[in-house]
Amino acid sequence: KSNAMWGGRFAAGPDAIMEAINASIGFDKRLARQDIDGSRAHAAMLAHQGIVDVKDADAIREGLLTVLSEIEGGNFTFSTALEDIHMNVEARLAELIGAPAGRLHTARSRNDQVATDFKLWVRGQMDAAMDGLEALMRALLGQADAGADWVMPGFTHLQTAQPVTWGHHMMAYVEMFGRDLSRFRDARARMNECPLGAAALAGTSFPIDRDMTATALGFDRPAANSLDAVSDRDFALEFLAAATICAIHLSRFAEELVIWSSAQFRFVTLSDRFSTGSSIMPQKKNPDAAELIRAKIGRILGANVALLTVMKGLPLAYSKDMQEDKEQVFDAADTLMLALAAMEGMVRDMTANRDALEAAASSGFSTATDLADWLVRELDMPFRDAHHVTGALVKMAEDAGCDLPDLALEQMQRVEGRITMGVYDVLGVHNSVASRMSYGGTAPVQVRAQIARWKERLA
Numbered sequence: 001k002s003n004a005m006w007g008g009r010f011a012a013g014p015d016a017i018m019e020a021i022n023a024s025i026g027f028d029k030r031l032a033r034q035d036i037d038g039s040r041a042h043a044a045m046l047a048h049q050g051i052v053d054v055k056d057a058d059a060i061r062e063g064l065l066t067v068l069s070e071i072e073g074g075n076f077t078f079s080t081a082l083e084d085i086h087m088n089v090e091a092r093l094a095e096l097i098g099a100p101a102g103r104l105h106t107a108r109s110r111n112d113q114v115a116t117d118f119k120l121w122v123r124g125q126m127d128a129a130m131d132g133l134e135a136l137m138r139a140l141l142g143q144a145d146a147g148a149d150w151v152m153p154g155f156t157h158l159q160t161a162q163p164v165t166w167g168h169h170m171m172a173y174v175e176m177f178g179r180d181l182s183r184f185r186d187a188r189a190r191m192n193e194c195p196l197g198a199a200a201l202a203g204t205s206f207p208i209d210r211d212m213t214a215t216a217l218g219f220d221r222p223a224a225n226s227l228d229a230v231s232d233r234d235f236a237l238e239f240l241a242a243a244t245i246c247a248i249h250l251s252r253f254a255e256e257l258v259i260w261s262s263a264q265f266r267f268v269t270l271s272d273r274f275s276t277g278s279s280i281m282p283q284k285k286n287p288d289a290a291e292l293i294r295a296k297i298g299r300i301l302g303a304n305v306a307l308l309t310v311m312k313g314l315p316l317a318y319s320k321d322m323q324e325d326k327e328q329v330f331d332a333a334d335t336l337m338l339a340l341a342a343m344e345g346m347v348r349d350m351t352a353n354r355d356a357l358e359a360a361a362s363s364g365f366s367t368a369t370d371l372a373d374w375l376v377r378e379l380d381m382p383f384r385d386a387h388h389v390t391g392a393l394v395k396m397a398e399d400a401g402c403d404l405p406d407l408a409l410e411q412m413q414r415v416e417g418r419i420t421m422g423v424y425d426v427l428g429v430h431n432s433v434a435s436r437m438s439y440g441g442t443a444p445v446q447v448r449a450q451i452a453r454w455k456e457r458l459a
């Protein structure tokens, strides 16, 4: 026989190159557990419906457990000639239990089988991503809690803008990762329909019970259209899309950590556990984990683009192109989980340098907006005039090589005669942040309220 599975139709076996391009076992062996779970549910349903007798189905279900323990114990020889995980498992089952193994594939195709296996795997990764995100958010909440009222410079264009609080900055990332979490949650709810029983593309003439297998595998319901069920890879694309956006957030934060841990900023000190040294420069402590997290987005976005490109223009139903879905998603998932874990560790371990943050917050004329607001409030100036007066004062301080609070009252009065001592109250960074009381603003009271809301949501 030229092929164990379809030798009936074939006189010759495949060319070695054909085998090499065709086989997926090198990577889809990662679906072993999902494949066996799916097959066990299918066999139980076939017996329940009287399609296969109970004795044979029991032998199949038992035999599959043996195959699983062989695979997980590393005592399984995968064969490239058997193409993929589905045929490797089935062939081994036949060796173990003989003829009844041949009844397992009744009312099923590898098309609905692989869609089911892959969905189960991706669903598990969505859960893992949500766990990883929650752990990271808890670490961020810890940082925010500790420094809810520590002041630091807030930036726009990476130029000093206005003072903000450390807690506020940490909580900005909690919001971002919170949206990532909800993206995975939404995608998981949408994808949770079972393809099994769609068979090759048209459904089957056997009296199967698709609700039974769907329930057994933790799906909410069977997928409603058999053509769509075997052709759909939206769940993988949504996973990659959510992973890409999450990786962008990780990358932006990683970039900040790289900047903040530099000698020029010294906003944070990363722990030794998440840093590396240099082989030549003894003083070096490098933020390699942050740099790698910043870079990992490339692989995840690459996987996203690759699978979108594979799926674009595929006619219904199954095409072998879709076998290219797995390596991309496997790599993206591995990369994302590692990046989340590394970020969580770095955040948990890092120390924010309160003094350096405050010193930086107090420089760069960060309270210029507060001064302009004071002129509006106290002298009833139109904001545009106040902006102009403040600009002149900033110029004066800059020329004198000092900051705004260092200007003497007489100096300020040369620009605007009505300025009084009261102005100094708003030039201090603590008063500045405390005054930003609007909902979502940087005032410590608002930040603490935000922390409390997230703690409740994550509890």
Ligand code: ARG
Pocket: 024, 028, 083, 084, 110, 111, 114, 318, 320, 322, 323, 324
């Ligand atoms: N290895 C295949 C894949 O990953 C399994 C499905 C094969 N189906 C088929 N009709 N050739 O997509």
